Amino acid sequence: MIRELISESELLPAIPTEAAKAFDARKGLLVERVNQALAARNDLERLIGKMDAVEMMHDNHRNHAMFLTTVLYLSAFRLLASVIPWVYLTYRNYGFSFDYFPVALNAWKAAMKIELSELDAAAVFPVYDWMIERHDRFVCVAENITGDEPLAESNENAHKFYQAIVRKDINEALKIGENELARDFRPDRFYQYTLKPAMYQVGSHWQQGKLSVAEEHIATSVAQTVVSTLHLRNPGTGRVVGKAMIAAVAGELHDLGARMISHSLALSGWEVTCLGANLPIMTIVETARKIRPNFAGFSLTMPYHLHYLRKIIDIFKADPVLCGVSIMAGGSVFCLFPEARGYFTDIAIINDIAAAVQKAGEWQNA
Numbered sequence: 001m002i003r004e005l006i007s008e009s010e011l012l013p014a015i016p017t018e019a020a021k022a023f024d025a026r027k028g029l030l031v032e033r034v035n036q037a038l039a040a041r042n043d044l045e046r047l048i049g050k051m052d053a054v055e056m057m058h059d060n061h062r063n064h065a066m067f068l069t070t071v072l073y074l075s076a077f078r079l080l081a082s083v084i085p086w087v088y089l090t091y092r093n094y095g096f097s098f099d100y101f102p103v104a105l106n107a108w109k110a111a112m113k114i115e116l117s118e119l120d121a122a123a124v125f126p127v128y129d130w131m132i133e134r135h136d137r138f139v140c141v142a143e144n145i146t147g148d149e150p151l152a153e154s155n156e157n158a159h160k161f162y163q164a165i166v167r168k169d170i171n172e173a174l175k176i177g178e179n180e181l182a183r184d185f186r187p188d189r190f191y192q193y194t195l196k197p198a199m200y201q202v203g204s205h206w207q208q209g210k211l212s213v214a215e216e217h218i219a220t221s222v223a224q225t226v227v228s229t230l231h232l233r234n235p236g237t238g239r240v241v242g243k244a245m246i247a248a249v250a251g252e253l254h255d256l257g258a259r260m261i262s263h264s265l266a267l268s269g270w271e272v273t274c275l276g277a278n279l280p281i282m283t284i285v286e287t288a289r290k291i292r293p294n295f296a297g298f299s300l301t302m303p304y305h306l307h308y309l310r311k312i313i314d315i316f317k318a319d320p321v322l323c324g325v326s327i328m329a330g331g332s333v334f335c336l337f338p339e340a341r342g343y344f345t346d347i348a349i350i351n352d353i354a355a356a357v358q359k360a361g362e363w364q365n366a
Contacts, residue, residue, distance in 0.1 A: 020072035026115045251304075251305045
């Protein structure tokens with residue numbers, strides 16, 4: 001059924017740029033109106049499971065605004081169709097009723113009637129009508145998603161690493177990483193086959209309601225400490241084959257992938273400038289102009305930051321200084337939602353760390 005929904009999404013009309021900009025500019029006000037509309041309902045507790053979940057509902061409204069901004073800018077309807085069932089399932093696992101979603105979507109339409117011009121609202125409404133009309137089918141898809149267990153086929157150390165980071169055992173997690181690097185001095189193998197599946201398990205268990213947001217953040221913090229420590233103890237080869245700039249895109253708070261890539265590239269001879277998380281687009285651009293990298297790599301976790309990647313790519317290609325800089329991007333958004341790849345056919349989409357190092361080597365030798 002999900003393939004049918006994705007196929008049907010292609011019939012939606014492309015969104016005019018001005019309508020996408022209007023939604024983007026007013027999304028904060030739209031969120032507030034949707035929050036107020038839901039708060040005024042007598043059946044709110046039935047919709048979200050418990051009144052303690054109001055803050056989580058507000059988070060969802062903010063995330064919805066950011067994701068729809070991406071969808072509208074890119075006319076990314078195939079991505080929209082693939083993401084919706086996972087949103088349904090995640091919030092259902094936290095006690096929300098499936099009935100919440102059409103109620104919220106209709107509240108978004110009501111808010112847009114107030115905040116957007118008649119022309120801009122009319123351009124966006126078909127997307128919301130499409131989602132509302134297919135609500136029952138999205139519920140069916142969500143109910144048939146099986147719990148993902150990324151560690152099921154992973155090595156023993158991945159299981160041990162997962163246990164270490166969720167119980168906040170930095171020493172044990174670091175020991176696992178150091179032992180693996182001592183064995184073959186290949187950080188990309190440790191990151192790919194131990195740390196990555198462990199972190200995917202963390203994300204899966206949060207999505208299933210088995211880990212709280214706080215527990216997910218703690219596990220991520222421990223993993224970040226391990227990566228930073230391993231990088232400090234094994235900084236690079238001394239030889240330089242070229243310059244690379246690595247960053248999480250604007251708005252993206254998850255930079256673990258960027259840091260793993262940076263370390264692996266440094267050990268392959270690249271002089272890496274890692275900008276970390278959530279930098280403004282023009283700061284990324286200005287930094288690239290200063291350092292003149294051979295290539296730039298961008299890491300993404302959340303689908304609602306994809307339009308920022310598109311903006312960065314377009315700026316690079318139009319800039320006389322940066323137009324020759326090769327670009328790669330990767331992250332869990334491309335692994336979990338392959339439909340996202342179709343909106344970035346003009347850059348290299350990387351599946352894993354080893355592939356990033358290999359592609360960098362190909363560009364170096366070109």
